[in-house]
Amino acid sequence: MSQHLLLPFVILAISPIPGALQDSALSPTQEEPEDLDCGRPEPSTRIMGGSEAQPGSWPWQVSLHQRGGHICGGSLIAPSWVLSAAHCFVTNGTLEPATEWSVLLGVHSQDGPLDSAHARAVAAILVPDNYSSVELGADLALLRLASPARLGPAVRPICLPRASHRFAHGTACWATGWGDIQEADPLPLPWALQEVELRLLGEAACQCLYSRPGPFNLTFQLLPGMLCAGYPEGRRDTCQGDSGGPLVCEEGGQWFQAGITSFGFGCGRRNRPGVFTAVAPYEAWIREQVMGSEPGPAFPTQSWEPQPGPWEPTDENCTIALPECGKAPRPGTWPWEARVMVPGSRPCHGALVSESWVLAPASCFLDPINSDLLPRDLDNWRVLLPSRPRAELVARFVPHENASWDDTSDLALLQLQTPVNLSTASRPVCLPHPEHYFLPRSRCRLARWGRGEPEPGPSTLLEAELLGGWWCHCLYGRQGESVPPPGDPPHALCPAYQEEEEAGRCWNYSHWSLLCQEEGTWFLAGISDFSSGCLRPRAFYPLQTHGPWISHVTRGAYLEDQLTWDWGPEGEETETQACPPHTEHGGEGLGLRGLWGS
Numbered sequence: 001m002s003q004h005l006l007l008p009f010v011i012l013a014i015s016p017i018p019g020a021l022q023d024s025a026l027s028p029t030q031e032e033p034e035d036l037d038c039g040r041p042e043p044s045t046r047i048m049g050g051s052e053a054q055p056g057s058w059p060w061q062v063s064l065h066q067r068g069g070h071i072c073g074g075s076l077i078a079p080s081w082v083l084s085a086a087h088c089f090v091t092n093g094t095l096e097p098a099t100e101w102s103v104l105l106g107v108h109s110q111d112g113p114l115d116s117a118h119a120r121a122v123a124a125i126l127v128p129d130n131y132s133s134v135e136l137g138a139d140l141a142l143l144r145l146a147s148p149a150r151l152g153p154a155v156r157p158i159c160l161p162r163a164s165h166r167f168a169h170g171t172a173c174w175a176t177g178w179g180d181i182q183e184a185d186p187l188p189l190p191w192a193l194q195e196v197e198l199r200l201l202g203e204a205a206c207q208c209l210y211s212r213p214g215p216f217n218l219t220f221q222l223l224p225g226m227l228c229a230g231y232p233e234g235r236r237d238t239c240q241g242d243s244g245g246p247l248v249c250e251e252g253g254q255w256f257q258a259g260i261t262s263f264g265f266g267c268g269r270r271n272r273p274g275v276f277t278a279v280a281p282y283e284a285w286i287r288e289q290v291m292g293s294e295p296g297p298a299f300p301t302q303s304w305e306p307q308p309g310p311w312e313p314t315d316e317n318c319t320i321a322l323p324e325c326g327k328a329p330r331p332g333t334w335p336w337e338a339r340v341m342v343p344g345s346r347p348c349h350g351a352l353v354s355e356s357w358v359l360a361p362a363s364c365f366l367d368p369i370n371s372d373l374l375p376r377d378l379d380n381w382r383v384l385l386p387s388r389p390r391a392e393l394v395a396r397f398v399p400h401e402n403a404s405w406d407d408t409s410d411l412a413l414l415q416l417q418t419p420v421n422l423s424t425a426s427r428p429v430c431l432p433h434p435e436h437y438f439l440p441r442s443r444c445r446l447a448r449w450g451r452g453e454p455e456p457g458p459s460t461l462l463e464a465e466l467l468g469g470w471w472c473h474c475l476y477g478r479q480g481e482s483v484p485p486p487g488d489p490p491h492a493l494c495p496a497y498q499e500e501e502e503a504g505r506c507w508n509y510s511h512w513s514l515l516c517q518e519e520g521t522w523f524l525a526g527i528s529d530f531s532s533g534c535l536r537p538r539a540f541y542p543l544q545t546h547g548p549w550i551s552h553v554t555r556g557a558y559l560e561d562q563l564t565w566d567w568g569p570e571g572e573e574t575e576t577q578a579c580p581p582h583t584e585h586g587g588e589g590l591g592l593r594g595l596w597g598s
């Protein structure tokens, strides 16, 4: 338990060490001013992968507004002081004027009734001298309020840890905020405060996760004064707009702020946990800034002696998370293959993208004339999944808003009434993030998609190799059809079929999706082969631009990072940037093998 120290006013005023802790049960006398109680929400009164908080459960959470809008989070540490992140207030090396900012206290839903909420102007913003950018640390700021906050059940300060305070690795702590619910996906109305449970990661574990190649091919060096919290598998995380908000951990019935949301690489990505400014190392700096203010923040002593023990392993295992999607026991047996049965029509092939959602072409289910749902009654719809004895029921149908007029968006999501237990027999396919780049020569395969006919041949014929974007464009040009030149993101994915070419056959059959493999993991890379007639190679609409829509609707589809980074000699840089003459005017005899240059 914490110490019960009531220090005389004189000592409090001159000492940089304010009353360490107090028990609210001990009522202050005339001579003994009330020390600041902290870290105790009223008893029972985005974040990515989180959920809505109970109003009043995080009474220290504040919202920092600039020009009328929420920009960052912060935490109340004393009636006149808010702790936040430096990067919220520094643009191009310049500290923004305090007058532009206001602090909203006691707020839950930023759209709802602001009953318990009140705002305060900011008198000063203080940032450590050595702050320059988030990656270099010291990402913290103190805001002095123009007038003290009105403390009450919905507005209470958080306890700060002393420099010697140790938070055990693996401790479950909570981050809160009004930030995005996933990358580039703002919190929807009514903008209710979100909470997410995150585990503290040891330095070694965090550094290890970050040293793996990952999104944007970026890694970074974890520095003293930073801490990581999250999970190797990602999915639960803080995101843009949560910055400056608190990461709090409970100890002995009292909540301490272990971290300040600072940055990360993307949100909720595998092997990329959120990075926080560790608060404890900044005890001295915080005390220095708030010196003389009364009452100042509370730094209760940790209830147990911090000493190395099993709760702080010095050498944590480096456990890199592997994708939980896209693993097929054998190519051709796709554990995500879903068949949607709608009364009165042939089965429609789609793919399981999470525990509860199936992705399929919207055209299977929409009337081509008026884009009405056919038939309207979802009760009789069934989904068959591999190795599941019984058909799944469908709870919801969500077509892409452009599905009826844009072939590249011919997509719909179907929610299953009960989530399936993932196993080797039933598991989702991985989906690419928008910046995913499938390398030329990637090994790919075709999988059934939509209302396909029975398989036209043995599945070995469906093996394919991805062509570079220019080759695809040039080859089509030669054949009098147009496939746009490569772009970022690409407009087409062209797999070429060795076997198909050799057999000299052509299946005038376009109901396929394109699966591409990276390090043994399968991604749904493209949909709806849009090449017509018997042209080769086939061309697919890339799925990657739809990742954000899919994960917005499903809140947990398996969007995975790029797993192969080695562009190799055939990479983007070295690919031909113009069509060689023989592809434009050349004879029909030119086979794909020739184009591959091998």
Ligand code: 4AZ
Residues within 6 Å of the ligand: 237, 238, 239, 240, 241, 242, 243, 261, 262, 263, 264, 265, 266, 267, 268, 273, 274, 275
């Ligand atoms: C941001 O931009 C931000 N996933 C905050 C936290 C994280 C990423 C970005 C961590 O404010």
